[in-house]
Each structure stands twice: as C-alpha cells, then as structure tokens.
Amino acid sequence: MYHKKLIANINRSISRKYSMGYFLLIGIAAILIAVSFIGSFFITSQNQKMMRELLVLNQLFIEVETVNTYVNDAYLYLRNSSRQNYTEYQDSVISALHEVRKSLNKEYSREIVDITCTVETYLEQSDALIKKLETYVTADKTQRDQSSLEEMYNQTQNTLHYINVSFKDVYSDKLITVQRVQEALKLWQSIIYIIQVTLLTAGSLICIIYYKKVLDGITKSIHKLTEFVGKIRNNLYQKEHVEISTGDEFGEFAEALNDMIDIIQDQVHEIEENSHIKEKLHEAEIENLRIYTELHKSQLILLQSRINPHFLFNTLNMISSTARLENAEQSANLMEITANYLRYNLDKLSKAVSLRDEIENVKDYVYLQKCRFEERFDFHFEVDPNCGGLILPCMILQPLVENSLRHGVNMMLKEGTIWIRAYREADRICLEVEDNGVGMEQQKIGELYRYLEDITIEDEHIGLKNIYMRLKIFFEDDVVFKIDSKEGKTLIHISLPNQERE
Amino acid sequence: MKKVIQWTVILSLVLVAGFFGVVLKATLFDREDGVRDKLRITAIMPHTDQGYWSSVTEGILAAEKDYSDQVNVRVELPQLNYNVKQMTELVNRAVAAKVNAIIVQGIENEAYLAALQKAAEAGIQVIFVDTDIEDFVPHLYVGTNNLETGIMLGEKLAAVTQGKAKVAILSGEENYPNLEQRVTGLKKISAQYPDIKFLRLDYDNYDALTVMNKYNLIQEENPEIDTLICVEGTGGQTLGSFYAENPGEFSHILAFDYSEGTIQGIRTGMLDGIVIQDTHEMGYRAVEEALNLFLNGGYSANCIYTDVKWVTSSDLDEEGHYVP
Incomplete structure (x- = not known):
C-alpha cells in the first residue's frame, strides 16, 4: 500500500525537488545565454544593416556620378563613345537604384524615396539629352537647335545638383541616425549587461532561496520526526500525530509512522484489555476454586459426620426388626423414622432433591425431636403443595430447623414453636424457618451476613454458610437470603427461582 | 514555492521577450515605414x-500625424526668409x-510661378496657402x-470708434494682393459711417x-489722426512689443495676426x-485637400x-494669455 503510494508520489520526492533546482539553474543559464546571444545578434545585425544601407547608397551615388561624366563628355565633346558608354552605364545606375529600393524595402524613408525619384528624373533627362545629342550630331547644320540642348543639359546638371544635395542630406541624416543608433546600441548594451547581472542575481537568489527552502523542509521534517519519536518514547499512549506537509518522502514517512503508532497503540490497548479480562477470569476461577474447595470441605465434614449415622442406620434397622419381634411398636417406629432420616442424609447428600422430599425429611427430623422433647416444642408446617416440585440441593431446610431448635427455642421449657413455610411469591418460591426463641441482636445479624459473604472466615455457623453457598452455586447466585430477628423471633427467609421438575 | 518559481521563470521570459520584442524595436526601429506608398507632400x-x-507648419504636421x-x-525652408529664389x-x-503635392505660399514671382507651373504640368498638385494665385x-x-x-475689420473699427475716426492704415508690401484686399474691404465701412x-x-x-518710423511719422505729419490700423502682422507685433503701455498718441490701434507682441x-x-x-x-486643410484629390479625384x-x-x-x- 505504502509502496504504491510512494511510487504514485514519486513526483513529489526530495530528488525531484533537487532536480527542479538544477532545472532552475539550467533555465536561468539558458535565459542568460539567450539574452547574450539575442542581444549581440541584434546589435551586430543593426550595425550590418546600417552599413549596408550606407554602402548601397554610396554605390548609387558613384554610379550616378560616373554616368554623369559620360553625359558631360557627350555634351561637351560630342563623342559617340561617351554616348555609347552612357547607354551601357545607364543600366548600372538602374541596377544600383533597384538595389537601394530592395535593401531598404519597407523601411523606405522619405529622403531615400525622394533621392531615387530624383535619380529617375536625372536618368529621364539625361536619356533625353543623349538622344537629342544623337539627332543633333546627325542633323543638318541649319537644323541644329543648340539652345534647347543647352537647356536640357542645364536641367540634367540641376537635377544632378539636387541629387548631390539630397545625398549630402541623406548621408548627414544617415550618419546622424548611425550615431543615434550607435548610442542607443551602447545604451542597450549596458541595459543587456544590467539585465544579465539582474537575471544572474535574481536567479542565484531564487536558487539559494529554493535550496534553503528544500533544506529547511528536510531539517524541519527530521526535527519534527525526532521530537515525535522522543514523545512517543516517553508516552506511548499520547494521541498526537506528527504532521509534515512537505509533500515528499518525509510526509509519507510521517504518515506511515503515525499509522504504525496507531496500530501499536491499538494492539497495546487490546493486549491490556485481554490481560484485564484474563486477570478477572483468573480471579473468578480462583473464586470458583475456593468455593468448590469450601463445598467439598463441607461435604467432607458432612460425610465424616455421617459415618456414624450410617453405621447407626444399619444398627437401627436391626434393632427395629428386633423391637417388632418383641412387640415394641413405638420403639420400632422410632427406629424406622430414624433410619429413614439417616438414609435420606446418606443417599441424597450430593444430589438435588425436590422440596417435597426435603419437607418429608424435615418432618422425620421433627418427629424424632418431638419424641425426644415431647410437648416442649411445637412445629408448624405451612407448605403450599404446589411448591413441592421445586428442585434444590439436599439438606437445606433440616439444618435451618436444627439451628432454630439449637440456638432459638432450646432454652425454652415450653411453648417453643418453629414454623416451616414454603409458598409462591410471584415467579419465585420462598422458604422460611421461623422460631419464637431468644432471637439475635442486630450486631449479631450483621456479623452473620458478613460471615455468609466472606468465604475466608470460619466459625460456628458453618452450617448456615454451607446452605447459603450451596444455594448460590445451585441457583447461580439467584438467591435471596434474609435474616430477620429480634427478641422472641428469628426468621430465615430464602427466596429461590421457581425451577420445578416432576 | 513551485508555483512561485514557475511564475518567476515565465515572467523572466516575458520580460526578456518584451525587452527585445517591444522596447528595442520601439527604440532602434523607430523609423518611418512604408512611405513608398504614401502621398509625398513637400511644404515649402x-x-x-x-x-x-x-x-501653418504645425497645422501641416498635425494633419500628417492624423x-x-x-x-x-x-517641410522645406529657404536659408533666408522669403528668399524666393531659394524657394524656387x-x-x-x-x-x-516627383513628389505628389507641393504646398506653397502664392508669391507673384515669374521664376517661382514658372517652377510651380512646371510642377503642375508634371502632375504634381500645387496648393496655395495664405496667399492665392x-x-x-x-x-x-x-x-x-x-x-x-x-470688411469685418471695418465693422470693428466702427464699433470701437463709435463711427467717428480719422484713420491711418499701415500695410506691408505695396501691391501685395492679400493686404490690398484687406484695405479694400476695410475702406468699405466709410459708406456706412x-x-x-x-x-x-x-x-x-x-x-x-519701418513700423516705428511710420508710427512716429504719421503723428508728426498728421496729428489729427486718432486711429491706426495695421493690416499686416508686423505692425501690431512691433507696437505691442515695444510699448509697455499705451502712450496715448492714437486713441485706437487695431491690428492683425496672433503673435506674442499683439497679445x-x-x-x-x-x-x-x-x-x-x-x-x-x-x-491642416491643405494636407487634407491634397489627400482628398489623391483619394477622391477632386478638391x-x-x-x-x-x-x-x-x-x-x-x-x-486671468493671466493675460490667449487660449484659442
């Protein structure tokens, strides 16, 4: 991904920036060379042009002067050869005239136009004169018109005079122009130098500024990255990102670094969360282990405490059979109920039982206690038959009843009463064991509650705690366990979810 | 930064191009061009x-510019002022x-007029300004x-003198047609006043x-004259320049032509x-009319x-200057 991005952004790379600087240098050098070349070419061409104009004009002037010598010769000495020479040389003047017009082309100045036209006039006049001279020489003496010849000759010489004056004016004008152009060229030569120096200076400055900018960008980027890495080293969890907007590899690197830091931070966070969860799980496992340890411990205690009853159970069965053989019915019943009670304890200890069986077991226990204490204690069962299907751990109610008997009404000589209740309340089933015994102080109740919740404390109320812990494990903590007590009353209230099975 | 450099390079190129293309051209190639096809006029x-x-020359050159x-x-000038021989x-x-047109003052001189006639015969336009032939x-x-x-000057004379004046006229060259026409027109006012x-x-x-001599001579010889009229420019220019204030010899002086002296x-x-x-x-009109004939075949x-x-x-x- 980053490779692709880098390739895509190769145009913005540092090397590209450096290359741009080189191109800039080359460009400035090219402009300087162009300025020098064009400037010198222009100045040279201007000089050549001016010289060419002067040369062409001078050539025309020489040709006119030359042809006029033949005109003079032809007129003054009436020589045929001069007339022939004139005719031949006239073409040279026309050619020179053509050259002047050609060389000047569109920059044809008024003075030059006037000169060329005056030369044309001269040629027309001299041509007419030469022709007239030819007729004059061949004509009869009486028909010779000398005055008209003289006038024509004077005209040609006047025109030649105008040409000379015009040439003089044009030369003067041209020389002034040449001088002006030379001065202008000198001025522009100086301007070209100034432009060259200015361009060189400006170009150098631009290059320096440009490279300084590039180097500053690199230095700043490195500084930012170093600073950022330092911050990250100190605090991996900081949310700040490094921002580099140079648009080169540093920008890409910063972006990659930011992404990498984000990923690392996310992973660290994830690891920490997992660690926390694991720690909690570990704690829960330890807790469970402790609970199960406690449970097994209590079960072991129970088993140990039932070893003798089991032996007694066998013995009692044997005695019960003997009592029946001897017709001692009451003793036989007593033995039988005791045996049933012991059997329940022995067989169902580690099993889930129905509330109905639990109640029957409590009734067996109550029968035995009533036989023992006769009318000293009274037991009342208020059990909703519809609750009999509730499944719960074995030996929940009997220890509660035994507690009430031992700690509640034991000290009473008569009218000690214990109520065993089971009833529905909304979608829950409530079990209650109440006595009208001595009751407990509030402080004692508080200590009892703390003892029930703290598995590390062990004391005389281990049976109660055993009941509470087994119910919590069985009903997955969905157990309400309340102790209500005052003088003359102690009520153990247990609310359980309705988990009936038939 | 990249854009700045790009624009700097472009600007430099434009400047260099402009330098050579415009400034140098405007300076070194500042010449007349294409005059071969233009109407060539010589104003003498x-x-x-x-x-x-x-x-007059400014008017001609203004028309040339337009x-x-x-x-x-x-524009051609004789080496000496009014040297007709040189003008010829x-x-x-x-x-x-072989120019296309010649603008000249009409001067009654035989050789001068013969040269102009020769020009006309050669197909060159001859345009008279200021003075007609x-x-x-x-x-x-x-x-x-x-x-x-x-005539207009006579009306102004009547206005400034309230129709009552003894007038001396100071003209330029004797028998010069323009001046004679002005004097003729001026004198017509007598019929009304x-x-x-x-x-x-x-x-x-x-x-x-001569102007100063005549000025004094008129006063000496005709002290009753109260009004002087200079129908040629030199008179008014001389009197206006010479006197810082009106000495009061003449009640009224009327003159001709714009000059620093007359103002x-x-x-x-x-x-x-x-x-x-x-x-x-x-x-201006002389040049326009030369062009008119060249383009439209007539004046x-x-x-x-x-x-x-x-x-x-x-x-x-307020500062005493005349702004036309």
Missing part, C-alpha cells in the same frame, strides 16, 4: 521664425523628386478670405524699424483688438476659406 514655407508660419498611414510631409529651387527639387491652373487656395476680413475717414496709407515692408499689446491696452487668422487650420472647393476671429482683452484669461 517662407520661414518659421514668427508665430504665423510656424502655426493621416500618418497615408501621408508623408517634408526647392520647388524644382521637389519636382525632380487666382489664375493658376489647376487651382486650390486654402486661407483667409481677405476682402471679407477687411461717413465720419470715418481714411487719411493715409503707408507700407512697412515687414520690418520693425501683449491687447494686454497692455496698446491695441484695441486684433484679427487672428486660423493659420493652423490653413496648414472640396477651389477656394477653401479658413476662420478669422476678432480678439480683444475680454478674450484673454
């Missing part, structure tokens, strides 16, 4: 020393150069209607010393007023009269 002025002919793509004018040479030279064919005159201007009497006519020959004369009260001819328009008219204006102190601005 008698001189440009005073405001009158320099103004029609620069069609007209090229070359200049005409002949223009004829030899009426019988020259083909004929075009651009300038003041001098007779009408003389019998109390305006023209007592004498003198000529100054266009020089200041100063109005400012000081030496002169009541001057007739100003639109000389700039003369030069607007054979005589094109330019404006004249009567200027008094009320026409000067």
